[in-house]
Amino acid sequence: MVEEHDVSERSWRNIALVLAVVFVVLAAAAVGSLVGGNSPSATASPRSSGVAHGSATPSAPAGSGSASASPVDSAAGEPTASPSASASASPSPTLAPAPIATVTFTQLKLDARDGPGSARFIAFTSDGPGDITAKLTSDTPQGTTHMVLRVGSTDLQKQDWASGTMKAHTSSAHASWRVTIEGNGIATPTVELTLTFPSRKPSVTITHATFDGTDSNGYNGIQVRFLPRAAGNAKLTANWGGHAFVYEVDLLNETGGTGSKTLANQGPATNTTNTFQVASPDTWKLVLQNIETGSGRADMTATISWP
Numbered sequence: 001m002v003e004e005h006d007v008s009e010r011s012w013r014n015i016a017l018v019l020a021v022v023f024v025v026l027a028a029a030a031v032g033s034l035v036g037g038n039s040p041s042a043t044a045s046p047r048s049s050g051v052a053h054g055s056a057t058p059s060a061p062a063g064s065g066s067a068s069a070s071p072v073d074s075a076a077g078e079p080t081a082s083p084s085a086s087a088s089a090s091p092s093p094t095l096a097p098a099p100i101a102t103v104t105f106t107q108l109k110l111d112a113r114d115g116p117g118s119a120r121f122i123a124f125t126s127d128g129p130g131d132i133t134a135k136l137t138s139d140t141p142q143g144t145t146h147m148v149l150r151v152g153s154t155d156l157q158k159q160d161w162a163s164g165t166m167k168a169h170t171s172s173a174h175a176s177w178r179v180t181i182e183g184n185g186i187a188t189p190t191v192e193l194t195l196t197f198p199s200r201k202p203s204v205t206i207t208h209a210t211f212d213g214t215d216s217n218g219y220n221g222i223q224v225r226f227l228p229r230a231a232g233n234a235k236l237t238a239n240w241g242g243h244a245f246v247y248e249v250d251l252l253n254e255t256g257g258t259g260s261k262t263l264a265n266q267g268p269a270t271n272t273t274n275t276f277q278v279a280s281p282d283t284w285k286l287v288l289q290n291i292e293t294g295s296g297r298a299d300m301t302a303t304i305s306w307p
Contacts, residue, residue, distance in 0.1 A: 143187025213294015
């Protein structure tokens with residue numbers, strides 16, 4: 001009986017020892033798993049922060065400028081793909097394109113860059129995304145024009161030529177544009193300038209136009225052709241300084257329809273404001289001229305708007 005008891009006791013001790021070893025092995029494996037889950041190799045790698053970068057520079061040689069934004073690595077200055085940044089960024093609203101406006105300044109005689117006169121500035125505002133064109137045509141066989149297309153305070157293109165077209169593109173809700181034209185050297189060419197741009201309420205302003213009188217051929221007022229997109233009112237406002245003149249305003253329906261008007265012997269005055277009813281799709285021309293002989297240089301600023 002003693003020998004059987006000893007054998008049974010040894011068996012239970014062996015079983016207990018095996019169970020203890022198994023428990024230690026399982027416990028070690030569990031601890032290793034917990035430690036491994038918090039190891040540096042399992043953590044998410046750091047991500048570079050992104051910032052919005054915009055550009056509005058023209059692409060050579062066409063001079064088209066666009067405003068765009070893309071995520072940029074703040075350290076390296078290189079584009080980065082950041083899913084979290086893309087997901088958190090609010091989508092940009094889509095701007096609806098505006099109707100295209102078209103206007104032409106005709107019989108516009110320029111001052112020479114090397115002379116005492118001034119460059120002509122023609123300014124307008126675009127609405128929404130779209131293309132802008134400024135087309136110059138020379139009506140005189142000699143001399144070239146120095147022409148500059150500007151958006152905001154940035155000159156997009158500069159050219160010295162007798163004729164040509166400058167083009168640009170905008171993605172902005174509103175952008176301010178200006179075309180500068182003047183004769184190169186001692187040249188005083190007579191030119192035609194046509195502008196097209198997206199606009200809901202089109203308007204153009206010419207600065208340093210001249211109102212010198214009938215003795216100054218080519219330097220006496222403005223002639224502007226425009227295309228209404230709908231029936232409505234066209235408006236002309238002009239100011240020519242401190243000297244009062246008798247003047248005339250003519251509205252011509254060049255399509256052959258009705259609505260032409262002549263306002264003769266107006267003034268004397270130093271400014272004028274006139275509103276006319278126009279129809280679409282007719283082509284219209286506004287002419288403002290000083291009908292006195294003149295008394296020297298008369299600088300004029302004029303604004304024309306149409307439906």
